Amino acid sequence: MAGRKINPWLKMALDLGPVVVFFIAFVRLKDATFTYGGTEYHGFILATAIFVPLMVVSTLILWRLTGRLSPMQIVTLVLVVVFGGLSVWLNDERFFKMKPTMIYLFFAGVLGWGLMRGKSYLALAIDEVMPLAHEGWMLLTKRLALFFLGLAVANEAIWRTMSDQAWVNFKTFGLPVAIFLFFMVQGGLFKTYGIEEQDEGQSPD
Incomplete structure (x- = not known):
């Protein structure tokens, strides 16, 4: 069943927005180090921690607006959550x-x-x-x-x-x-x- 049509510019923003935010966050934080719970986290990890939930939110918004997600979008989201989550959790x-x-x-x-x-x-x-x-x-x-x-x-x-x-x-x-x-x-x-x-x-x- 085909999903509902949405503004192509809005779709592009939802698709590419998290990646652009990750890039900006990395550029701003790449030389920074933060300590949380006695563990030091470098800027790359912080940018990843921003990207993962933003990717989840943008995908959910896309799903609510269109009524469907492609298998590629679902697989991508799952792998982003799994590998991004592992990076943040293990600080790697x-x-x-x-x-x-x-x-x-x-x-x-x-x-x-x-x-x-x-x-x-x-x-x-x-x-x-x-x-x-x-x-x-x-x-x-x-x-x-x-x-x-x-x-x-x-x-x-x-x-x-x-x-x-x-x-x-x-x-x-x-x-x-x-x-x-x-x-x-x-x-x-x-x-x-x-x-x-x-x-x-x-x-x-």
Whole structure:
């Protein structure tokens, strides 16, 4: 059942707002240290502690306004709470940095499992948004699964070898830009396998 439509700018604010707030909080707090209960917490942990509840609130607001959440949104929220909570609880930023890796590996695994069964789970999630022929969905799903694997590898490489600032920049700007560019370069696939044009019998380059 399709959810209720909301203002696209409001949706964007709810989707990206927590990430932007995390970035601002990190920039302001990255050199600070706070003591609570006899334990010292650095700015990264405090920024994470702000991000997790804000992500929960923004997702709940989105659910109340639209009447539904996609499986991707639900999985993302659960992993944010689990890995972000572990980082704050154990005072160890590595858990939060691993969170994108877990998210992208999970999505790649789910899409790959569907492909092995001859199905596109991506089509089940967004078919109403981008109607494609079955062949188009299978090809797009394969490409997206490989793309998610690439993002997981990139995240691991960056947080393990670069500074906190570099990783935060990657998470805040690099990941959204990479996803945007991925779908932009799929224009040939959408044109070839779009429902309106599937009778032309063309193949993507």
